[in-house]
Amino acid sequence: MSGLFAAAFLRRIGWEADIYERSLVELVGRGAGITTHPELLEALEQSGAGNRDLGVTVEKRIALDRSGRVIAEKHLPQMLTSWDRLQRLLRETIEPTRYHLGHTFERVEQDGSGVLVHFAEGRRARADILIGGDGIRSSVRAQVAPAVQPIYSGYYIWRGTPAERDLKPETRESIFPYFTFFLPEQQQIIGYPIAGLDNDLRVGHRRYNFIWYRVGDAQQLRKMCVDEHGEQHEYSVPPPLIRKDLIAQMRAEAQAIMPPQFLDCLDNLRPFFTPIYDFSTPHLVFGRIALVGDAASSARPHMGFGMAKAGGDAQALAQALADHDGVDAGLAAYDRMRQPIGERIMLHGRKLGTHLGVNLQTEEDRAMWKLLQDDRAMMDWIAVPGFLDAHR
Numbered sequence: 001m002s003g004l005f006a007a008a009f010l011r012r013i014g015w016e017a018d019i020y021e022r023s024l025v026e027l028v029g030r031g032a033g034i035t036t037h038p039e040l041l042e043a044l045e046q047s048g049a050g051n052r053d054l055g056v057t058v059e060k061r062i063a064l065d066r067s068g069r070v071i072a073e074k075h076l077p078q079m080l081t082s083w084d085r086l087q088r089l090l091r092e093t094i095e096p097t098r099y100h101l102g103h104t105f106e107r108v109e110q111d112g113s114g115v116l117v118h119f120a121e122g123r124r125a126r127a128d129i130l131i132g133g134d135g136i137r138s139s140v141r142a143q144v145a146p147a148v149q150p151i152y153s154g155y156y157i158w159r160g161t162p163a164e165r166d167l168k169p170e171t172r173e174s175i176f177p178y179f180t181f182f183l184p185e186q187q188q189i190i191g192y193p194i195a196g197l198d199n200d201l202r203v204g205h206r207r208y209n210f211i212w213y214r215v216g217d218a219q220q221l222r223k224m225c226v227d228e229h230g231e232q233h234e235y236s237v238p239p240p241l242i243r244k245d246l247i248a249q250m251r252a253e254a255q256a257i258m259p260p261q262f263l264d265c266l267d268n269l270r271p272f273f274t275p276i277y278d279f280s281t282p283h284l285v286f287g288r289i290a291l292v293g294d295a296a297s298s299a300r301p302h303m304g305f306g307m308a309k310a311g312g313d314a315q316a317l318a319q320a321l322a323d324h325d326g327v328d329a330g331l332a333a334y335d336r337m338r339q340p341i342g343e344r345i346m347l348h349g350r351k352l353g354t355h356l357g358v359n360l361q362t363e364e365d366r367a368m369w370k371l372l373q374d375d376r377a378m379m380d381w382i383a384v385p386g387f388l389d390a391h392r
Contacts, residue, residue, distance in 0.1 A: 001083070002133030002293025002310040004090035008047035009318035011093065018127075019094060020103035020119065022134070026091075033161065033194040033209025034086065035304030035383040036079040043311025049089040055081030056193045056206060061179040063375035068174065068259035074379040078179065080209070082194045086307060105139045110287045128327055129288045131317070133310075136277060137235065138295035144286040150277035153300060153350075154358035155215045156224075157276065158250055160269030161194065161207040171264040176208055181378055184257045186357050188213040190382070191265060210265045211301075212254075213276075215356055221275055239272035247271055276300050278350065280343040285335040288327070290317055297342035300349035304383035309345055313338055344388070352381055 007017035036054070044051045057079050063072040091099070104120040108130050115130045132140025136150050164176060175191060182189040189212045196205040216224070225233040227241035237243075254266050280297040284290060293310035316338050321330035354365050355372035371377050381387075 001087060001090065001307060002135075002295065002314065003131065004087070004094065005043065005047060005311050005314035006131045006133055006292055006317065007098065008049060008090055008093040009314045010321075012046070012048060013318050013322040015318075015321070016098070017131075018098050018100060018125065020100045020105070020117075020125070022102075022104045024102045026101070032083045032159070033192060033211075034081050034083060034307050035192075036081055037305060037308045037385045039305075039312050039388070040308035041079075043308065043315050044086075044089065046315060047090070047311065048093045049086075051089070053085075053195075053199060053201060054089075055079050055085060055195055056201065058177060058179050058192060061181065061379045062175070063181040063183065063379060064175070064259045064261070065182075066184075066257070066259060068261050070174075072375040072379065074376070076179070076379070076384070078383075078385065080179070080192045080194050082199075082207075082209075083307075085195060085199050088199070105134065107143060108140070108289065110289070112287075115288050129290060129331070132289060132291045132295045133293050133314075134295055136279075136294040136298045138291065140289065141281070141291055141295050144289055145281055145283070148279060148281050150279045150298060152218055152221065153276040153278060153353055154217060155213055155276055155353070155356050156221060156273050157301075158212040158214065158271050158273050160210050160266075160271045162210065162265050162268035163196065164193070164206045164208065165204050166268040167208065168264050171261045175261045179383075180261075181375060181382075182259055182262060183355075183373075183375055183378060186215050187257070188355060188378075189258065189262055191262065208265055210262070210269060212262075212266075213356060215358055224273065236273065236275055239270060242272060276353075278346050280346045281339070283335055284313075284339050284342070285331045288331070290331055290334060292317060296338070297346050299346045300353050302349055302352035302382055303345070303387060305345060305349075305387075309342065312341070341388070348387060 003019045007019050010017040041051055059077050061074045061076050062070050065071045106118045106120045109116045114128050117125045117130055132138050134140055176193055179192045191208055191210050194207050194209050195201050196207050225237055227237045228243050278298055278300050284296045292313040317334045320334040324330035324333055351368055354360060354369040357369055360366050360369055
C-alpha cells in the first residue's frame with residue numbers, strides 16, 4: 001500500500017514511477033479492517049485515488065460487560081474501511097504497464113546519481129531513486145539499515161471478519177452498527193463493521209472486523225509459530241496452516257470470558273493471529289533510497305493509523321521532491337520532516353499498549369495503564385482521530 005501511495009503522489013508531480021511487487025498475483029481480497037483518520041482521507045484525495053464508497057460509518061462506540069450488556073457509550077462518528085477497498089482505489093491511479101508482479105528485491109547499488117535495483121528473478125531496473133515501501137519486514141531496509149529490527153510488544157491479536165448474514169439477529173442488532181469494546185483483564189476485544197467482499201456495502205452483505213488482543217511472551221509466540229505440519233515460522237503462520245489444536249484452545253478460552261455477541265463473531269470466522277511489533281528508524285533516507293510506511297517505522301495498531309501514516313509519508317516525499325531543485329535536497333527534507341513524526345506515532349502506540357500491562361517500565365507507563373483500565377477512557381483513546389495534534 002505504501003508503494004501504491006508513493007507512485008500515485010509521484011505521478012502527481014510529474015514523475016514516472018514503477019511498482020515492483022513480490023507477489024505473483026494481484027493483492028486483492030484481503031479483508032482486514034481499517035479505521036480512517038483525516039490524514040488518510042486527505043492523502044486519498046490528494047493522491048487522486050478519492051474516497052468514493054470508502055466504507056461503513058458508525059455513529060458511536062459502546063463497551064460491553066461479560067453478559068453482553070452495554071455499560072458505556074461515546075458518540076463518535078467514524079468511517080471504517082478495509083485494506084481491500086483502499087488497495088483497489090489506489091491501484092486505479094497506476095497505469096497497468098507500471099505495475100510489475102513477481103519481482104523479489106535482492107539488492108541495490110548506488111552511484112551518487114541514481115540506483116540500480118537487482119531482483120532475484122534476474123531483472124534489473126535503473127532509476128533516480130528507490131522507495132522501500134515493502135512493510136515491517138522490509139528487504140530494502142534490511143540492506144541499508146540491518147541493525148533496525150522490529151521489537152515484539154509482548155502481545156498478539158487473534159482476528160477475523162465474519163459475514164454479517166452469518167451472525168445471530170441479536171448480534172447484528174446489538175453490536176454490528178457500532179465500534180464495540182470488551183475489556184477483560186490484560187486483554188482487549190474490539191469489533192466494527194466493514195464492507196463485504198468486492199466492497200459490498202449493502203445491509204446483510206457486510207462483514208464485522210473482530211480483533212482480540214492477548215498477552216504472550218516470546219517463548220509462547222515461538223510455539224504458536226509452529227504450523228500444522230510441524231514447521232517453525234519466524235514471525236507468524238499463514239492462516240491455512242495455523243494448528244487446529246491452537247485454534248481449539250483459543251476458542252475454549254474465549255468461551256470462558258467473552259460476551260455472547262463476540263462469541264457469535266468468533267464462531268463464524270476463520271481466525272488467524274498477528275504478533276504486534278513496533279520500531280522507528282533513526283533515518284528514512286540512505287543516499288538515493290527512501291523508506292515509507294511500515295518500512296520506515298511501524299506503530300502498534302491501537303491508533304488504527306498505519307494506512308494514514310503510509311499516505312502521509314508518500315505525500316511528504318513527493319512534496320519535498322517537488323519543492324527542491326535537487327533530488328538529494330528533496331530527500332533530505334523528507335527525512336527531516338517525517339522521521340520525527342514516525343517516531344512520535346510509534347511512541348504513542350506504546351502508550352496505548354500499556355492497557356495490556358506488559359513491560360510497564362516508568363511511572364508514566366503505570367499511570368497510563370491505570371487510566372486505560374476504565375472503559376470510557378479506552379473509548380476516548382483507541383483509534384481516535386486527531387491524536388497527532390492532541391498528544392504532541
